[in-house]
Amino acid sequence: MSVLRPISNISRRQPGRLKIPLVFLVIGIAIGGLGGYYLGQELAAQASADSAKSQTQNASITKPTEPVVQPVAAVGPDDRPQSKETELLKTSRRIEASVKSSLYATLAKHIEGREADVLNAHLGRIMVWWFNLRRDVLKNDQLRLLYLPAENPEDLRILALHYKSRKLNKSFSAYYFKPEAARYGHYYDKDGQEIELRLVQTPVKQYDQITERMNLAGRRHNGIDFKVDIGTPITAPFKARIQRRNWSTRLNGNCLELLYLDSGIHALFLHLDKVLPAAVPGKVVEAGTEVAHTGNSGRSTAPHLHYELHGKNGKLLDPFVVNETLHLKLEGQDAARFKVQRDKLDKILVPGESTRESSKPPSESRR
Ligand SMILES: [Zn+2]
Numbered sequence: 001m002s003v004l005r006p007i008s009n010i011s012r013r014q015p016g017r018l019k020i021p022l023v024f025l026v027i028g029i030a031i032g033g034l035g036g037y038y039l040g041q042e043l044a045a046q047a048s049a050d051s052a053k054s055q056t057q058n059a060s061i062t063k064p065t066e067p068v069v070q071p072v073a074a075v076g077p078d079d080r081p082q083s084k085e086t087e088l089l090k091t092s093r094r095i096e097a098s099v100k101s102s103l104y105a106t107l108a109k110h111i112e113g114r115e116a117d118v119l120n121a122h123l124g125r126i127m128v129w130w131f132n133l134r135r136d137v138l139k140n141d142q143l144r145l146l147y148l149p150a151e152n153p154e155d156l157r158i159l160a161l162h163y164k165s166r167k168l169n170k171s172f173s174a175y176y177f178k179p180e181a182a183r184y185g186h187y188y189d190k191d192g193q194e195i196e197l198r199l200v201q202t203p204v205k206q207y208d209q210i211t212e213r214m215n216l217a218g219r220r221h222n223g224i225d226f227k228v229d230i231g232t233p234i235t236a237p238f239k240a241r242i243q244r245r246n247w248s249t250r251l252n253g254n255c256l257e258l259l260y261l262d263s264g265i266h267a268l269f270l271h272l273d274k275v276l277p278a279a280v281p282g283k284v285v286e287a288g289t290e291v292a293h294t295g296n297s298g299r300s301t302a303p304h305l306h307y308e309l310h311g312k313n314g315k316l317l318d319p320f321v322v323n324e325t326l327h328l329k330l331e332g333q334d335a336a337r338f339k340v341q342r343d344k345l346d347k348i349l350v351p352g353e354s355t356r357e358s359s360k361p362p363s364e365s366r367r
Contacts, residue, residue, distance in 0.1 A: 092148055092159065094348060099141040103133075106143075114153040122147075122158050125209060126174045126187050129195050131165060134218075138166045144349045158187075160345035175342045179334040184208040192330035192338050200324040201237035201287065203269060203307055204228055204294065211304060214318040222316050223268065223308030230273050230303045232294040235287075237323075238262060242283045242291070245275045253298025256291060265317065270306040271298050 097106055103123060107116040123145070124133055142164035150156045161174040174195055178185030183206040187195045196210055207228040215221045240258035243266065247255065254272040256279060259265075273295025285291060296303040309317040330338050 092146055092348070095143070095145040095147075097143045097145075099137065099143055100139050103137060103143070115149060115156060118153045118156055119145075119147060119158070122156070123161070125211060126158065126161060126195060127163065127172075128213060129197065130163070130172050131168060136165060136167045141166055146345060146349055160342075160349055161187075162349055175338070175345055177330070177334075177338050177341055179330060180337075182206065188330060188338060188342075190342060192335050192342075194328040194330075196327075197320050197325040198328060199237070199319055200326055203234045203237055203267075204232055204305055205235075206232070207305075213320065214316070216316065223270075223306050224319055226294070226305040226307065228294050228303065228305055230293075230295050232305075233290045234269060234272070234292040234294060234305065236285050236289045236291055237267070238287050240267070240285055240287075242279050242281050242285065244281055245279060249298060251299045253300060254292075254295060255298070258285075258291070264312045265322070266310040268306070268308040268310075270308070271295055271300040271304060273297065 095110075097110075099106060104116070104120040107120050107123075110116075111119065127133060142162070144160075144162040145158065146160045147156055147158045157176065158174075159176050161172075163172045164170075165172065173190045174187040175190070176185050177188050186209070189195055204226050207226040209227045210224055211227045212221050212225040214224055234256075236258060238260040239262065240260050243257040243259050245254075245256050249255070252268075252270045254275055256269045256272065256275045258267045258269070260267060261284070269292060271294075273293040275292045276290060279285070279291040294303065294305045300306075307319060309319055309322065311317050329335075
């Protein structure tokens with residue numbers, strides 16, 4: 001789906017089926033203390049880590065016709081005055097909107113230029129795990145959003161999101177959080193459960209985000225994209241035979257095909273930095289064997305791994321459907337730290353609302 005395109009490939013406007021009056025409220029907020037510290041820290045880390053490889057398009061700027069979003073003032077009692085992190089968080093922006101059309105049209109109407117494109121894509125990458133973005137977004141759904149703009153709009157980050165779906169009669173929440181030992185931050189629900197699914201047998205264990213899922217309708221995408229830094233080791237998810245390497249490199253970049261011996265599934269790994277010399281066709285490797293490094297080669301505009309599965313009959317398979325998946329849940333110190341951050345973000349998103357009740361004990365659920 002189009003909202004999940006790699007950022008650098010997003011067209012400025014999606015075909016909107018509706019028009020969108022939206023109300024954005026501007027609210028002064030308080031961020032500070034522990035949660036603010038972690039958020040700010042993460043932002044600083046992200047600024048240096050995120051690739052600047054994306055191509056910025058010149059977007060026409062739609063002038064807001066009413067006050068829409070404004071920088072948030074740091075006014076909380078637990079604010080750390082003048083700390084670097086707090087200074088960063090002062091630039092957070094809050095949006096509250098009653099959806100009267102597509103999300104994208106709403107954002108595009110009220111936020112200038114490229115920022116609306118990127119914000120829409122980032123929203124989609126979270127919400128795609130909740131419901132069908134084409135069918136389930138309804139007029140008068142309620143959206144609350146807190147995000148950190150960036151000098152380069154490609155680098156903006158959603159910090160927290162509340163979405164109330166009328167069709168599903170359900171409220172959803174997402175909070176950005178980086179576990180202590182994790183290389184990347186991810187989005188978690190109010191109970192500290194990660195919103196994205198993960199593959200139990202995965203080619204990359206630590207990655208930033210699934211930026212595009214498999215989609216055979218509309219804008220076709222034959223696999224899933226892991227946003228991940230160049231040079232990240234790829235391991236064979238299953239015992240496999242190396243089938244071929246580095247074919248059609250103009251499109252695929254450096255690439256690798258494995259045959260999973262137990263299932264007969266063929267797996268393609270595209271846009272690699274390199275295939276390891278030991279990964280020669282005909283060789284059989286055990287699950288967990290390092291075979292390549294992620295990259296940004298071939299027709300690719302940002303560092304990522306494209307992972308694509310074909311069944312015995314050549315039919316495309318969705319890794320999140322045919323393979324075992326799980327939702328990670330925060331535990332121990334991470335869970336405690338998350339709650340602090342979540343509550344701070346909630347105070348900003350819903351000013352005046354008391355802190356939520358404590359959540360369930362951490363665990364891990366598989367399905
Ligand atoms: Zn892809």
